[in-house]
Amino acid sequence: MKSLVLISGKGGTGKTSITGALSVLFKNITVADCDVDAPDLHILLKPKIEEKEIFRGGKLAVIDNDKCCGCGRCRQVCSFGAVEKNFTVDRFLCQGCGVCYWNCPENAVTMLRKESGESYISRIKNGRMVHALLEPGEENSGKLVTEVKKKAEAVAVGSGSGIILIDGPPGIGCPVIASLSGVDFALVVCEPTKSGIHDMKRVIDTAAYFGVPVKVLINKYDLNPENRKKIIKYLETEKIELLAKIPFSDKFNRALKQGKTIIEYDSGCDESMQIKNAVYKIKNVLDI
Amino acid sequence: MKKIAIASGKGGTGKTTVAVMLSRLLSKKFKVRLLDCDVENPDCHIFFSDAPTEKEEVCVFYPEVDTEKCNCCGRCQQVCEFNCLFVMKDRLMFFGELCHSCRGCKLVCPQGAISEGSRPVGKLFNSKVEKNLHLDYALMNVGEARATPLIEKLKKNLKSGADYAIFDSPPGASCPMAETVAGCNYAVLVAEPTPFGIYDLKIAAKVVKKLGVPCGIVINRSGGEDKIIDNFARQKKINILFRIPYSRKFSCYYSKGVIKENFFPGLADKIIKEMLRI
Amino acid sequence: MKIAVSSQGGSLNAQVAKNFGRCPYFLIVDSETMKFEPVYNPASSMTGGAGPAAARVINEKGSKIVLTGQVGPNAMSALAGYGIEAVTVSSDTVREAVEGYLKNKKTED
Numbered sequence: 001m002k003s004l005v006l007i008s009g010k011g012g013t014g015k016t017s018i019t020g021a022l023s024v025l026f027k028n029i030t031v032a033d034c035d036v037d038a039p040d041l042h043i044l045l046k047p048k049i050e051e052k053e054i055f056r057g058g059k060l061a062v063i064d065n066d067k068c069c070g071c072g073r074c075r076q077v078c079s080f081g082a083v084e085k086n087f088t089v090d091r092f093l094c095q096g097c098g099v100c101y102w103n104c105p106e107n108a109v110t111m112l113r114k115e116s117g118e119s120y121i122s123r124i125k126n127g128r129m130v131h132a133l134l135e136p137g138e139e140n141s142g143k144l145v146t147e148v149k150k151k152a153e154a155v156a157v158g159s160g161s162g163i164i165l166i167d168g169p170p171g172i173g174c175p176v177i178a179s180l181s182g183v184d185f186a187l188v189v190c191e192p193t194k195s196g197i198h199d200m201k202r203v204i205d206t207a208a209y210f211g212v213p214v215k216v217l218i219n220k221y222d223l224n225p226e227n228r229k230k231i232i233k234y235l236e237t238e239k240i241e242l243l244a245k246i247p248f249s250d251k252f253n254r255a256l257k258q259g260k261t262i263i264e265y266d267s268g269c270d271e272s273m274q275i276k277n278a279v280y281k282i283k284n285v286l287d288i
Numbered sequence: 289m290k291k292i293a294i295a296s297g298k299g300g301t302g303k304t305t306v307a308v309m310l311s312r313l314l315s316k317k318f319k320v321r322l323l324d325c326d327v328e329n330p331d332c333h334i335f336f337s338d339a340p341t342e343k344e345e346v347c348v349f350y351p352e353v354d355t356e357k358c359n360c361c362g363r364c365q366q367v368c369e370f371n372c373l374f375v376m377k378d379r380l381m382f383f384g385e386l387c388h389s390c391r392g393c394k395l396v397c398p399q400g401a402i403s404e405g406s407r408p409v410g411k412l413f414n415s416k417v418e419k420n421l422h423l424d425y426a427l428m429n430v431g432e433a434r435a436t437p438l439i440e441k442l443k444k445n446l447k448s449g450a451d452y453a454i455f456d457s458p459p460g461a462s463c464p465m466a467e468t469v470a471g472c473n474y475a476v477l478v479a480e481p482t483p484f485g486i487y488d489l490k491i492a493a494k495v496v497k498k499l500g501v502p503c504g505i506v507i508n509r510s511g512g513e514d515k516i517i518d519n520f521a522r523q524k525k526i527n528i529l530f531r532i533p534y535s536r537k538f539s540c541y542y543s544k545g546v547i548k549e550n551f552f553p554g555l556a557d558k559i560i561k562e563m564l565r566i
Numbered sequence: 567m568k569i570a571v572s573s574q575g576g577s578l579n580a581q582v583a584k585n586f587g588r589c590p591y592f593l594i595v596d597s598e599t600m601k602f603e604p605v606y607n608p609a610s611s612m613t614g615g616a617g618p619a620a621a622r623v624i625n626e627k628g629s630k631i632v633l634t635g636q637v638g639p640n641a642m643s644a645l646a647g648y649g650i651e652a653v654t655v656s657s658d659t660v661r662e663a664v665e666g667y668l669k670n671k672k673t674e675d
Contacts, residue, residue: 001581008299009328009329010299010331011300011301011459012299012300013300035460037297037460037461037462037465037491038297038299038460038461038487038491038492040483040484040487040488043483043487077395079349079388080390092466092499095390096369097369097392098369098390099367099390099395102367102392102395103395103396134461134462136461136491136492136494136495137461137462137463137465137466137494137499138463140460140462140463143611146611146616147611150610153574157574169460170300170328170459170460171328171435171459171460172328172329172428172430173432173433173434173435173464175462177431177433181587181588181638182583182584182585182588182635182636191543192543193539194331194334194543194545195304195334195542195545196543198329198331198334199329202328202329203329205430206430209431209639210431210636210638210639211637211638211639212636223539223543224543226544227543248536248539253482256482257513259483370615371609371612371616371618371619372615374618374619374621374644376647376648377648377649381618381643381644381647383615383640383643385640386615431639
């Protein structure tokens with residue numbers, strides 16, 4: 001079984017639109033949406049949910065008022081200022097470290113796993129999709145991302161699917177690191193803007209730090225010829241393969257407004273041809 | 289000092305554009321501090337020719353182990369909720385990226401072998417970039433997992449002396465975004481009128497509401513399809529502050545690292561008026 | 567020799583898990599008899615720090631070698647700390663991985 005993840009560093013470079021378009025070109029695919037705090041891929045792929053599971057993320061300290069003697073030790077030891085004066089715990093500030101639990105002389109603290117989201121296994125036209133939704137504002141430690149990936153692996157094995165396509169989150173922190181682990185390669189979607197280049201380099205460094213090979217796809221490539229050249233030069237020096245160049249176009253938005261991927265919207269246009277070409281190369285690289 | 293956060297659920301909707309533009313517009317009349325809280329990928333500095341160079345290392349607590357005193361009893365390994373400490377045959381190993389700096393290990397060590405150490409997680413930059421405008425940003429080290437300590441540090445460093453502080457938030461709707469918006473007087477949610485845009489806007493609005501911060505919406509790449517956002521805004525009684533038209537020209541300017549404050553002159557007035565009303 | 571293999575399931579025909587830290591199981595295979603013991607990897611569902619925690623599991627089982635796919639930097643230093651060697655394999659099943667490793671070793675010797 002092979003897997004690849006789309007990441008970008010910067011948000012809004014087109015990861016989800018491109019993941020959606022790539023996905024419809026595979027037979028019996030498993031798609032995983034790992035952008036769990038703002039997932040969008042379901043809007044394109046319209047999954048029918050078959051299984052749902054509550055996700056329990058980090059822990060939360062709960063103080064039993066009957067046992068609490070009011071000594072204030074917990075307030076003293078908490079590094080996050082999460083215990084209020086009346087000995088209740090602030091849900092957002094508590095990191096679930098358990099320092100209060102270990103230090104309470106009355107054993108009045110219990111550590112509970114908080115329900116902080118849901119994950120789903122669904123059916124899509126040409127395979128399965130695993131996705132999730134993190135409760136707004138919760139810590140995205142990468143655990144839910146890992147859960148989505150694990151489910152995707154199990155689903156892929158069960159359904160005989162040869163490939164897992166992962167839509168990754170923006171940034172370079174926890175969720176990105178979690179979505180990178182164990183993949184065959186990462187496809188970095190970048191745009192020829194100054195900020196896009198800056199963020200692309202940081203995400204490539206992150207992948208390199210964890211030993212994941214990368215390939216690049218330039219979106220909106222004709223937006224700024226100078227920056228495009230900079231990207232291509234950088235890729236040549238770093239010996240990173242460029243998989244496709246997709247023009248700046250309103251077509252993605254027009255397709256999206258109809259709830260379609262660009263391939264379903266206009267399979268003959270330049271944008272679609274570039275994506276088909278990328279899929280051809282991906283299949284070659286992964287030997288599928 | 290009034291604090292305004294610029295946030296969005298979806299990435300790439302134009303947070304940085306709005307934050308930079310708003311800061312420039314405000315700086316004509318007021319003293320402004322722009323804080324780029326997207327520490328994983330800070331981009332605000334790209335739009336200033338005089339980008340800050342002054343650096344300060346940001347460090348967090350990590351357990352400094354006295355190998356003489358440590359007898360490898362494993363108590364610290366037992367209490368560490370984040371799996372950072374591992375007792376090997378004859379020594380203790382520490383894995384920093386996941387440490388939340390809770391000091392649990394230090395508190396429980398029966399040998400008193402753990403003391404207050406510090407570990408760099410990123411760098412802080414700040415300087416005056418234009419008249420009346422000061423930029424602060426932080427750059428998280430590659431390979432680090434947690435952005436929140438850097439955001440906390442940025443916010444802590446914010447001293448009085450400015451009339452307005454503008455916080456450019458990271459994308460998403462999880463803890464780094466919540467950390468940025470918490471404690472602000474007002475939040476501007478930047479959204480695109482697309483199915484992706486509205487879905488993520490709804491999530492972002494939920495976080496902002498949970499935090500008790502009043503908010504308004506700026507529609508970016510507006511182009512006759514704003515209805516989906518208008519309907520949501522009406523339903524939730526959130527005001528639409530401004531509509532930035534869809535234009536390839538803006539995108540081209542942005543790609544070169546140029547955001548001109550005279551693109552949308554009314555933006556700052558609208559946001560401030562709305563803020564004062566609330 | 568006890569060889570640990572990161573695995574998707576509890577048999578020799580199970581797929582080798584490509585990810586060391588968060589693999590569901592380790593199979594501890596006796597290279598002489600090919601008898602094995604499956605061990606659940608509690609690190610697979612940990613919030614963070616899975617790599618070193620998985621290394622600890624292998625250490626507790628007394629194996630000095632692990633056949634797996636990708637090993638993160640933290641897992642690598644933890645394995646080194648425990649004195650466990652990690653070998654990257656591209657085989658499909660656990661059986662193939664172990665047999666391939668033994669064959670390679672023989673030619674090297």
